[in-house]
Amino acid sequence: MLLTGGQILIEALKEQGVDTIFGYPGGTVLPIYDALYDSDITHILTRHEQAAAHAADGYARATGRPGVCLATSGPGATNLVTGLATAMMDSVPMVAFTGQVPTGLLGRDSFQEADITGITMPITKHNFLVRDINDLARTIKEAFHIATTGRPGPVLVDIPRDVSGGKTEYRDPGPVFKRGYQPRMEAKPELVLAAAKAIAAARRPVIYAGGGIVNSGASPELQRLAGLIMAPVATTLMGLGGFPGDHALSVGMLGMHGSKYANYAVYESDLLIAVGVRFDDRVTGKVESFAPDAKVIHIDIDPAEMGKNVRVDIPIAGDVKTVLGQILDVLEARPDPHWDEKVQAWKREYPLDFRKEGMKPQAIIREICDMTEGKSRITTEVGQNQMWTAQYYTFTQPRSFITSGGLGTMGYGFPAAIGVQIGCPDELVFDIAGDGSIQMNIQELATAVNYELPVNVAILNNSFLGMVRQWQELFYERRYSHTELKNPEFVKVAEAYGAEGIKITQNAEIRPALEQAIASSKPVFLDFVIDREENVMPMVPPGEAINKMLG
Amino acid sequence: MGNTLTVLVENNPGVLARVAGMFSRRGYNIDSLSVSTTDDPRISRMTIIVQGDEAVLQQVTRQLRKLVDVIKVQDITRDPHVDRELSLIKVTADTTVRGEIMQIVEIFRARIVDVSQDSLIIEVTGDEGKVNAIEEALKPFGIREMVRTGTIALLRGSVTAAEYEED
Numbered sequence: 001m002l003l004t005g006g007q008i009l010i011e012a013l014k015e016q017g018v019d020t021i022f023g024y025p026g027g028t029v030l031p032i033y034d035a036l037y038d039s040d041i042t043h044i045l046t047r048h049e050q051a052a053a054h055a056a057d058g059y060a061r062a063t064g065r066p067g068v069c070l071a072t073s074g075p076g077a078t079n080l081v082t083g084l085a086t087a088m089m090d091s092v093p094m095v096a097f098t099g100q101v102p103t104g105l106l107g108r109d110s111f112q113e114a115d116i117t118g119i120t121m122p123i124t125k126h127n128f129l130v131r132d133i134n135d136l137a138r139t140i141k142e143a144f145h146i147a148t149t150g151r152p153g154p155v156l157v158d159i160p161r162d163v164s165g166g167k168t169e170y171r172d173p174g175p176v177f178k179r180g181y182q183p184r185m186e187a188k189p190e191l192v193l194a195a196a197k198a199i200a201a202a203r204r205p206v207i208y209a210g211g212g213i214v215n216s217g218a219s220p221e222l223q224r225l226a227g228l229i230m231a232p233v234a235t236t237l238m239g240l241g242g243f244p245g246d247h248a249l250s251v252g253m254l255g256m257h258g259s260k261y262a263n264y265a266v267y268e269s270d271l272l273i274a275v276g277v278r279f280d281d282r283v284t285g286k287v288e289s290f291a292p293d294a295k296v297i298h299i300d301i302d303p304a305e306m307g308k309n310v311r312v313d314i315p316i317a318g319d320v321k322t323v324l325g326q327i328l329d330v331l332e333a334r335p336d337p338h339w340d341e342k343v344q345a346w347k348r349e350y351p352l353d354f355r356k357e358g359m360k361p362q363a364i365i366r367e368i369c370d371m372t373e374g375k376s377r378i379t380t381e382v383g384q385n386q387m388w389t390a391q392y393y394t395f396t397q398p399r400s401f402i403t404s405g406g407l408g409t410m411g412y413g414f415p416a417a418i419g420v421q422i423g424c425p426d427e428l429v430f431d432i433a434g435d436g437s438i439q440m441n442i443q444e445l446a447t448a449v450n451y452e453l454p455v456n457v458a459i460l461n462n463s464f465l466g467m468v469r470q471w472q473e474l475f476y477e478r479r480y481s482h483t484e485l486k487n488p489e490f491v492k493v494a495e496a497y498g499a500e501g502i503k504i505t506q507n508a509e510i511r512p513a514l515e516q517a518i519a520s521s522k523p524v525f526l527d528f529v530i531d532r533e534e535n536v537m538p539m540v541p542p543g544e545a546i547n548k549m550l551g
Numbered sequence: 552m553g554n555t556l557t558v559l560v561e562n563n564p565g566v567l568a569r570v571a572g573m574f575s576r577r578g579y580n581i582d583s584l585s586v587s588t589t590d591d592p593r594i595s596r597m598t599i600i601v602q603g604d605e606a607v608l609q610q611v612t613r614q615l616r617k618l619v620d621v622i623k624v625q626d627i628t629r630d631p632h633v634d635r636e637l638s639l640i641k642v643t644a645d646t647t648v649r650g651e652i653m654q655i656v657e658i659f660r661a662r663i664v665d666v667s668q669d670s671l672i673i674e675v676t677g678d679e680g681k682v683n684a685i686e687e688a689l690k691p692f693g694i695r696e697m698v699r700t701g702t703i704a705l706l707r708g709s710v711t712a713a714e715y716e717e718d
């Protein structure tokens with residue numbers, strides 16, 4: 001049967017099991033939108049392409065299935081850029097489709113032409129420009145294959161209008177094979193043995209676990225390993241939820257705003273088992289003082305991460321779940337209870353805490369956690385709101401914490417929450433936001449109202465770009481240069497869009513407001529007016545050793 | 552000293568930009584890069600000379616392998632191999648010095664490929680050292696312009712790049 005390129009795209013999406021996409025139309029994607037018109041695929045019209053990308057990303061992180069977004073050429077495509085970079089940094093499986101000017105007009109600065117494959121080369125795992133309709137089906141299949149296997153990441157497929165509008169015979173392209181792309185899953189046996197030996201010999205092992213645990217579904221293996229060797233587990237921002245935060249061996253997050261006990265444990269460890277992580281500078285602080293006495297085992301799907309930022313003694317490239325399984329098969333654990341006692345003593349001595357008077361953001365987050373029994377899906381924006389959430393919400397499930405870690409994208413949380421709610425329609429979704437960040441994609445209120453998505457946005461409103469203000473306070477003599485915000489009345493904004501708004505100025509109102517929001521079937525903006533100059537503590541000053549914490 | 556990488560890539564549009572972009576983005580220095588198609592038209596071959604210690608080389612190799620269009624990467628610096636570059640050098644040469652220049656050309660087993668009233672073009676192939684040496688030898692006569700290709704290299708013996716075992 002002859003199909004248009006747009007129809008082939010729909011067929012290919014169905015074959016990939018895609019039932020929902022996020023997008024925004026325009027001239028060069030008209031043939032695709034025309035095909036969507038009579039397809040069963042649900043299309044969510046966001047109010048900005050950046051939000052379509054973040055929503056697809058949130059959907060992917062929450063469900064584990066690839067997120068799909070669609071935008072027109074030129075400005076539509078460039079509006080996806082921040083979303084793609086966000087997904088790239090956090091290894092999120094996503095496929096973005098963009099329209100492009102007809103092949104005959106390529107390279108002539110045509111109306112709404114942007115070289116989006118050139119622009120996105122460094123911020124996608126791979127990208128394609130489809131010049132021939134006969135390559136379309138195979139290219140789409142390859143795009144999904146690349147996005148979802150190995151180290152996941154965003155893949156962009158650029159489709160000129162004459163390709164999506166042309167016609168050809170649709171055939172299943174068959175299995176994909178790319179000779180330059182064959183991710184290694186299993187580890188070499190000699191490395192597995194070396195790791196098992198090092199683990200058995202360690203007296204003070206620490207597990208440093210990241211987003212790779214979540215991506216590969218390795219939480220059960222991680223819990224078994226930790227239990228067998230009685231090692232404290234410190235997670236990165238991306239790893240939160242990958243190990244239950246209420247587990248006795250959990251020491252929460254490590255790094256710049258990690259817990260003191262996590263950082264102390266890492267600093268004093270004699271073996272660091274780094275799993276699904278990339279030794280980001282926000283984690284390591286001053287690299288020379290990061291686990292200075294430890295042997296390092298690094299397990300990750302991406303061989304290029306081995307030795308990139310720190311020296312590694314036993315580098316193991318492979319799928320984290322598979323490799324942990326291989327190690328567990330041969331491990332003879334000889335845990336030393338003294339180490340656990342020491343870590344527990346640190347936990348008692350240096351708990352995460354805050355002063356209780358006034359309207360404290362930490363208390364609000366604890367309340368959200370308590371009221372939802374730690375079971376809701378949480379997205380965040382970027383800044384203090386994000387760090388307080390990481391510290392004070394106890395994540396017990398993989399994929400329950402969804403945040404822009406690597407890129408730190410303000411404006412991510414709200415559209416991501418929309419994607420999460422679409423992917424998990426029966427679950428409770430909160431975006432914990434700052435008053436600055438929420439205004440970066442506030443127009444998505446229209447999307448949430450349009451599709452009747454009951455997402456809740458808890459704005460921790462300090463009328464500051466809080467995190468930047470904190471750095472100005474600590475490192476620039478309180479010279480608050482351009483960080484004070486004059487904000488709109490968020491309640492009125494929400495109401496204008498047809499959502500609900502609640503303003504909360506006192507502690508006694510926190511719980512009732514949350515109850516009202518949770519009960520509501522509408523999107524709700526909760527405007528929590530918090531102490532303006534509350535800081536995120538503890539904190540490792542930039543470039544300092546991780547055991548030298550302020551606060 | 553530069554390290555010699557042989558890279559087989561899919562002959563797709565944009566593949567050179569992907570490779571070059573990776574180098575510049577991550578701050579690695581390319582001394583020379585040459586690309587051409589191979590006996591298989593779907594595959595191109597790059598020879599890249601890159602500076603750096605062992606850790607840098609390991610990263611470069613792994614980052615290259617991570618690119619979807621890169622099929623094979625080998626660091627042949629320490630393996631027996633033949634490497635060559637080609638240079639064309641235009642020297643000032645009136646009749647009084649031509650004899651002298653021709654002697655140099657002979658010593659380096661180079662060739663004269665163009666003659667005009669007051670200049671010669673000399674073609675030389677060899678490894679980097681040889682090309683540097685003839686350039687030095689010709690300088691006193693006045694080099695008007697010159698052009699050099701990047702280095703290309705092949706492993707000695709019967710092993711091909713496609714057969715080479717990656718670690």
Ligand SMILES: Cc1ncc(C[n+]2csc(CCOP(=O)(O)OP(=O)(O)O)c2C)c(N)n1
Pocket residue numbers: 381382383384385386408409410411433434435436437438460462464465466467468
């Ligand atoms: C798109 C973008 N622009 C700028 C920044 C730099 N930045 C990091 S945190 C921050 C302040 C965030 O303020 P707000 O959203 O009010 O959150 P708070 O820190 O007060 O919780 C800024 C400007 C960023 N991360 N992302």
